[in-house]
Amino acid sequence: MENLERTLSTWIVRYRWWFLILMPLLILVLAKGLDLRFNGDYRVFFKKDNPQLQAFNRLEDTYTQTKNVIFLLVPEEGHVFRRETLVTVERLTELAWQIPYSLRVDSLSNFQHTEAEGDNIIIRNLVQDAPGLSDAQIARIRDIALAEPLLVGKSIPKDGAATIVNVTVQLPGIDETGEVTEVATAARALADEIRAHSHLSVHLSGMVMMNASFSEAALGDMDFLIRVSAGAMLVVLVFFLGSFGAFGTLLVIAMSALAGMGVGGYLGLPFTPPSASAPLIIMTMAIADSVHILATFYQELDSGAGAKCRREAMQESLRINLQPLFLTTLTTIIGFLSLNFSDVPPFGDLGNFVSVGVAISFLLSITFLPALMILLPARLPRFQFEIHMMTHLGNWVVRHRRRLLWSTASLMVLLTAFVPRNELNDVYVHYLDESFAFRQDTDLLDKYLGGLYYIDYSLDSGKTDGIHDPVFLHKIEVFANWLRQQPEVNHVNIITDTFKRLNRIMHENDPNQYRLPERRDLAAQYLLLYEMSLPYGLDLNNLINVNKSATRVTVGIQVLSTREVLALEERIHQWLSDHEPALVTEGSSPAIMFSHIGEQNIRSMLGAMTLALVLISLLLIGALQSLRIGLASMLPNLIPAGMAFGIWGILVGEVGLALSVVTSMTLGIVVDDTVHFLSKYLRARREQGMPSESAVRHAFSHVGMALVITSVVLISGFAILSLSAFYPNSGMGLMTAMILTLALLADFLFLPPLLMKIDKH
Incomplete structure (x- = not known):
């Protein structure tokens, strides 16, 4: 191995001019793949064979789609049943049809109020010619609306303090990201127009606005966070490596990010909100290899008091670092590739982007960077103070090794116990922080009408025209009544309310006849008359399927936690099993999909972490040529994640989708410091015959500062990611920064005492 390292380092230095020319050309070719197509649709979080996604797609294929824009209108004071408010609602309802791809517009004004005149059913908009309404007419509209189950809790709250205009869109799906942007832009322009000419505050929510906001958050992060990260990296690198060292490292960082994302483009990897953090992570990870090469290079130059020429110093730096750099690159790639086991495809895409970037940064660090640094007339940064500090730390650790071993081990056990x-x-609508208008508006919608959370059930009668069957209607009516008694439920949208309203109207508006038709033929006649009278865009396709064998029941619920959604779903499933087993079906909605994916992802990532752990352990054992040290070295790499989750359990107590992939991802990163420390430790033991205590001091003085620099940069990079407005990215960044901090402390305060304990001979 030593001969191979020496041969490679000599060869790299000898042909440095070729690397200086060819590597940038290679990067240019790879970067041409950067034509990435962004996809902000929430469906990208689910695999195509995800059972909840498949159920949701089947439901949307059967009934009207649920992609929508919601305009929430809130009067400055009072309620919505005022002339000026109704004028605005009526106007907005008409203008909303101009939104691209609009399929249906539902509002208080165009609610189809039904009355009987003789044997005819008269259906008209609840609000007509709003500017000319008298006070008595407005009062009547209020009485009708607040007594209508199809409106209360869905379009208006019980107190009438707000109302919504719901625009359902049907996107062609040719360029969904562009189509979503087109709809969102039109909706915002319309909202601005309404605000300018009314006393109402106008707020935008709905699934289309969520998708648009996801895209804007991700692209905004790329712009803001990369700028902040580049600035922070520049400061740290100039401080530790000098201006020329920082310049060379920044070139490696930039080329690694460009090439990594370019290769991802060639491979057709989708660019999504989670994978939008890939450039920042690549930039952060790319620093480590360069820092180790340059730190040893400067030390070699400095130790010879200028006697060594730059080529010899770089050759020695490459010889010393080639094996640990290759090993750490491999372990990092294993950690990120393990994200492909995730049930959330964007995390796998993130892992693939970063893996390519890390591999390219390794190649650049051992070829392009050495060639550049040999040529640059760099002024040597002085490491005496830093090395002196590390030497003191090494002496202190050796002196207090027993106390440190047991105290750190006890702290590890204590914190891990809180996992x-x-x-x-x-809560997927909380993936965006409060700085986003969508989040503010959706929180306000939740206050008035329950937000975007709902569960759909498609209840099948088992036969064509079965929804006319009084027995079937009675069954689903009982189900709806039970649902309305559940504390989490705000509203139930069900076809039986329409049947009961029609039955009352056909019996001269007798309140006692607000019940289901008793005969099948009557139910069929009522529904046919009603459907024939409905205007374009307000048909019943959102409630019944084509052959009228099944009906959709939409259960509007409060914004709930994952645990609460799953508990409610289980309760509903159990009720159906106990009372109407023939109607048992799975609930479907984005809320259900996101609630299930968390548990599924944790199970899949446990397998991924196990595989990554086995592979990394085998690599370390083989590279270190010691079973005992290889296995022992995994302790300071595994335990920091447990400690971090323990601290999280104390301070937060909740983990989301993104945090479920952090342990596997960071496993490959935290191994890096351990490998570099052990590499210097074992060289001192094997090549110089030092006892374990002296070898620990040697490792601290020769690699300690490089570990501090790389760790500071990594921690800073992921801490900057925690500033993301997109919670899965910010949570992942914060947790990773915490794990890396604890891993550095473990490598300095736990690993050396452990080595001195098990490697006495």
Whole structure:
């Protein structure tokens, strides 16, 4: 191995001019793949064979789609049943049809109020010619609306303090990201127009606005966070490596990010909100290899007091670092590739982007960077103070090794014991922080009408025209009544309310006849008359399927935690099993999909982490040529994640989707410091015959500062990611920064005492 390292380092230095020319050309070719197509649709979080996604797609194929834009209108004071408010609602309802791809517009004004005149059913908009309404007419509209189950809790709250205009769109799906942007832009322009000419505050929510906001958050992060990260890296690198060292490292960082994302483009990897953090992570990870090469290079130059020429110093730096750099690159790639086991495809895409970037940064660090640094007339940064500090730290650790071993081990056990306090919880509408208008508007919608959370059930009668069957209608009516008694439920949208309203109207508006038709033929006649009278865009396709064998029941619920959604779903399933087993079906909605994916992802990532752990352990054992040290070295790499989740359990107590992939991802990163420390430790033991205590001091003085620099940069990079407005990215960044901090402390305060304990001979 030593001969191979020496041969490679000599060869790299000898042909440095070729690397200086060819590597940038290679990067240019790879970067041409950067034509990435961004996809902000929430469906990208689910695999195509995800059972909840498949159920949701089947439901949307059967009934009207649920992609929508919601305009929430809130009067400055009072309620919505005022002339000026109704004028605005009526106007907005008409203008909303101009939104691209609009399929249906539902509002208080165009609610199809039904009355009987003789044997005819008269259906008209609840609000007509709003500017000319008298006070008595407005009062009547209010009485009708607040007594209508199809409106209360869905379009208006019980107190009438707000109302919504719901625009359902049907996107062609040719360029969904562009189509979503087109709809969102039109909706915002319309909202601005309404605000300018009314006393109402106008707020935008809905699934289309969520998708648009996801895209804007991700692209905004790329712009803001990369700028902040580049600035922070520049400061740290100039401080530790000098201006020329920082310049060379920044070139490696930039080329690694460009090439990594370019290769991802060639491979057709989708660019999504989670994978949008890939450039920042690549930039952060790319620094480590360069820092180790340059730190040893400067030390070699400095130790010879200028006697060594730059080529010899770089050759020695490459010889010393080639094996640990290759090993750490491999372990990092294993950690990120393990994200492909995730049930959330964007995390796998993130892992693939970063893996390519890390591999390219390794190649650049051992070829392009050495060639550049040999040529640059760099002024040597002085490491005496830093090395002196590391030497003192090494002496202190050796002196207090027993106390450190037991105290750190006790702290590890104590913090890890708090891991079970964490509960899985995701609220997908809270993936964006409060700085986003969508989040503010959706929180306000939740206050008035329950937000975007709902569960759909498609209840099948088992026969064509079965929804006319009074027995079937009675069954689903009982189900709806039970649902309305559940504390989490705000509203139930069900076809039986329409049947009961029609039955009352056909019996001269007798309140006692607000019940289901008793005969099948009557139910069929009522529904036919009603459907024939409905205007374009307000048909019943959102409630019944084509052959009228099944009906959709939409259960509007409060914004709930993952645990609460799953508990409600289980309760509903159990009720159906106990009372109407023939109607048992799975609930479907984005809320259900996101609630299930968390648990599924944790199970899949446990397998991924196990595989990554086995592969990394085998690599370390083989590279270190010691079973005992290889296995022992995994302790300071595994335990920091447990400690971090323990601290999280104490301070937060909830983990979301993104945090479920952090342990596997960071496993490959935290191994890096351990490998470099052990590499210097074992060289001192084997090549110089030092006892374990002296070898620990040698490792601290020769690699300690490089570990501090790389760790500071990594921690800073992921801490900057925690500034993301997109919670899965910010949570992942914060947790990773915490794990890396604890891993550095473990490598300095736990690993050396452990080595001195098990490697006495």
